[in-house]
Every structure is written in C-alpha cells, then in structure tokens.
Amino acid sequence: MGFFDTILYPIQWVVAWILALFHHLFTMLGMSADGGWTWVLSIVGLTVVVRAAVIPLFVRQIKSQRKMQMIQPEIQRLQKKYKGKKDQFSRQAMVEEQQALFKKHGTSPFASCLPLLVQMPIFLSLFRVIMNVPQVAEGHMDAVGGMTRDLAVSMDHAVVLGIPLSASFLDPGEGVNVLWVRILTAILIVIMAGMMFLTQRHMMTKNMSEAAMNNPFMQQQKMMLYLMPVVFGIGGVYFPLGVLIYWLISNGWTMGQQTVIIRNMPTPGSQAERELMERRARKGKSPLPGSDPIEMKSQGSEDTSTEGGTQGGQRSQPVSAKRQKQKRKKRRK
Template sequence: MNNFLDTILTPFTYVVSWVLWAFHELFTTIGMNADSGVTWTLSIIFLVLLIRTLLIPVFVKQIKSQRAMQALQPDLRKLQAKYKGKTDQMSRQAMVQEQQALFKKHKTNPLSSCLPLLVQMPFFFALFRVLNEASRASDDGRSIGALSAEHIRSFDQSSILGAPLSETFLGTINSGAVNWAVIIVAVVMILAMTASQFFTQRQLMTKNMSAEALQGPFMQQQKMMLYILPLVFGIGGINFPIGVLIYWTASNLWTLGQQFWVIRNNPTPGSEAERELNARRAAKGLPPVGVKKEDAEAAEQAAAEQAAKGQRTQPQRKNRRKKK
C-alpha cells in the first residue's frame, strides 16, 4: 500500500519541492537569510498562492456546479415525495436512477462542492510528505524531491517564533523536552485553520443559497460539512508539521477571501447576497442584477404612466348662474 501511495505522490512531491526550492532561491537572491524560518514560511505561502491561482478555473466550475445543484432542489423534493414511504429495493433503485438522470441533465453532482479540495489534496499530501520527512532526511543527509540535502538541513533547522517548521504538536508532546513555542504556534495555527474553514462554509450557507436550496436535502449535506470538515482537520492538525499548518491556513484564508468576492459581486439568484447586491445597486441608481438599464427605465416609465391613469381626476365645479 505504501509503495502504491509513493508511486502516486512522487510526481506531486517533485512539483511541490521544486516550487518550494524556486521561491526559496528567489527570496534568498533578494537578500533574505537562506536559513531563516521567515524565508521558508514565505516560500510555503507563495506555494499556496501559485497553486490556488492555478485552481481558479476549478473554483469557477465548482461555483457553476453548486448553482446547478441549488436549481434542481425543487425537482429533488418532488422526487422524494414521489417515493416517500416506498422502501422496497425496486423503488429505491428507481429513485437513484432518476436522481442520476437529474444530475446528468443539470451537469452537476453532490460532490461538486468538494472539487477544489479533492484537486488540492495530492499537493497537500506531497507537502506533508516533504515536511514530515525533513528531520529524518536531515539526519541521514539525503534529499527529498527537488530539495537537496543542504536545503533539507536548512529547512529542518529553521523556525518561526521559536517553533521549528518541521516539528508537530504531537511530536513535541511525546518528546522528552516539550517545546512550548511549538505548542503555542501549533494551537494558534490549528484554531486559525479550523475557524477559516468553518466561516468559509458558513458564509456560503447564510449568504449564497436561495430559499429553495435552504429547504432542500442539499442543505443537510452543507450542514454536515460545516462541522465535520473543520473537526477532521482540527484533530488531524495535532500531527501536522508547523509548515503544513501554515500552508493549510493560508489556503483556507485564500478560499474565504475568494468566496467573499464571488458572493458579493456574483451571488446566486434568489440568495441573501443577491438582495444585498441589488440594494447597493439601487442606492447607486443602477437596475437589479440581470436587468438592462433601458429595460428598467422602460418598466419604470410604464409603471408611472399606469399610476397616472389610475389617479382620480378632480371634478371641476361649474359656475352657478347668478339670480336676476
């Protein structure tokens, strides 16, 4: 099993290690200390920026798939009502087939919201492999991927706020000499990592889902992800090297900011974010999203004309004849 994973991760390990090497060389060239934890931390952060920039097309596809999932919620509820109370094997199979037909029609699936995470995971595991093996590789004097033995030694000896980048929370707890800097930095990074992941998912649910989606079965999946994913990464974080925690926290903050921009400027139709966007546009004298200015002006003029026709005309009082 390990050999199989090694075979899969080897290309990603070379890519990740080469990018780390390239950024480290860049920062060293401009005068930063080659053995400084700040230099290696910046290399990790810029690795995140590069990977997430390359993943923007995948993120756009995720947004489209999520909106397609929300659009088919009424059909899914009708399907559930159709098969409600039917527990036989044939009915369950028919329901699954009809659900699959719906997903195919709308060109989406329930796992679409996890697409960027799934694409990013091989790079994450490759980075974990590089940073987790740094201490042993440094002791053995060997290289990892594109990082030479000298680079590995430099990384293994680097630290941020007194916490070595290759050390883990669990590792220092189990060691004979506990490094409190590692514990403090790791706890802060784990909290930042899980909080950013939680608020990213919560932002999606509270701001960018239509009323139909909020009542559908898709919402149950979103609620599960809201609590399960941060919990999984929070527990797993105690065994992540500080360098990996920096990578994952930076990646989560990118996701949070990227999603905030998309929700604010291109919200899902019928969502709270769309209502807020239309309110901002109305304050600037602009029509609602998706309505041309000419059409909005024509509709406003027609409404004004209709209102004018509906107004009661005050009767004119006729002058009475004077009595002779």
C-alpha cells in the same frame, strides 16, 4: 520509501521543486538562506501557485452549486414522488431519475468537492516532504526533486518564532520550549478550523436560495459544516508547523475568494443577491438582468399597453411627436 511516498512521489517531486525555486528567489532578493521566514515565504509561494492552479475548478464548483440550487424544486418533487416507497425497484428508479436530472443540467453533487479533492494530494505531499526533511538532511533518504540535502539541512534548522518548521503539537522536537510549541500550534489549529467553519457558514447563510435551504440535503451540509473543522482540528495536532502555515494561507485564500464571488456574483434568490440589488439601487444602477422575473413580467405587460409596445405579437413602429398631435386632433373631431 513508504507506501504514501511511493504513491505521491510525482507530486512530492513537484512540490519540492516549487519550494526550492521560491527559496532560491527569496535568497536572491537578499533574505537569509537558512532563515525561517525565508522558508515560510516559500511555503506561501507554493500555496499561491496551488490555489491559482485550481481557480478553474473553483469556478466549476461555483457553477455546479448554483445549478444544484436551481434544480432543488425538481429534486423535491422527485422525493415526494417516491416518498414512502422503500422497495428496491422504486429506489433504483429514483436514483436513475436523479442522475438523468443531474446530466440534463450538467451538474453533480460531487462537483463542489473538486477543489478540495485536488488539493488533498498536494497537502499530503507537502506533509511528507516536510516530515522527510530531517531524514534527507541526515542522508538516510535520497533528495526529492529540488529538495537537495543542502536545502533539507537548511529547512531542518529553520526556526520561526522559536519553533522549527518540522515541529508539531504532538512532536515538538528536541531542544525547544515544548509549552510554547504547543501553544502556538494550538492557536494556528484553532484559526485554521475557525476559518474553515466561517467560510462554509458564510456560503450557507448568504449564498443559498430558500429552496436550497429547505432541502433535506441541507441537513447533511449542516453536519459537514461542523464535522470538517473538527476533523481538521483533531488532525492538526499531527501537522508540522510548515503544513499548518500552508493550510492557514490556503483557507485564507478560500475565504477571500468566496467573499468576492458571493458579493459580486451571488446565487439567484439568495440573501447575497438581495443585498447586491440593494447596493445597486442605492447607487442608482439598474437591477441585475433576470434578477426579479416577477417584476420584469409585470413591467412587460404594462409595456404592451403602450403605443410603443407589442400588439398581436408584432412590435409597432415608433411614432413622431407631430404625428401624435395629428392623431389626437382627429380623435377630438
């Protein structure tokens, strides 16, 4: 057993059992035990379980990103305060003040990476499980979790669109159409990287306030926007078809999940929030609470001048129509 297999064995054990359980489920529903699509659906089931499990982390990620955007003006003031100061004492003081600011607002620049960091061991474990299937099938390795030797033989011979699930762009396998394997895996790699790029770009263009967009940290975010798809695109040539299917479904989940969040719970001050307010206005609904503090403030000042408003910090009691008429008569006299 290799180094990665030893470190990731507990997660590989869980991944193998989830795959085996979904395979048994679809087999019970009448699908072929050795069919490629049975194993594809098992991988889809695994993806759904994993993504559902990290939903709490995704919610925490969204909240952290919003808090980070809300404190951007304070971060910018802090950067201006230490601008041009390159001595060690000033740098350390700036870092300490930034950390205190993050602690005060309960956020961190690294919180947005939590869902990806949690998924990476699962992704690597699935990669190792699929890569080790031929060795388990041939008896060179012991079974992992629910991935018995019989199931390993079944998965090793599973074919989808003429391609084994264990085939990759660089290692198509024996007895297959090498050109077709590389064409299909290349298409999946491009789609996978493209979905990742569009998801990040949608978040940056729709769900970030102007303060966040003008922040120097955005240059790093823009670099990541192009760097991450390239990294996964290049790494994709090593991924077996089964892993590509997992990552493709996972990216699709992320894209759909983020679209729903941005549309219905946008970041304050973002383009998505303005679009949501326009939709609510067209439907005759009231604006979002706290969505336009300037407008609310002006409305509040107007209310204080009315009879039903506040006077001297105390709220006046409502006046009946009959009593209002009596007051008007007294004023005329």
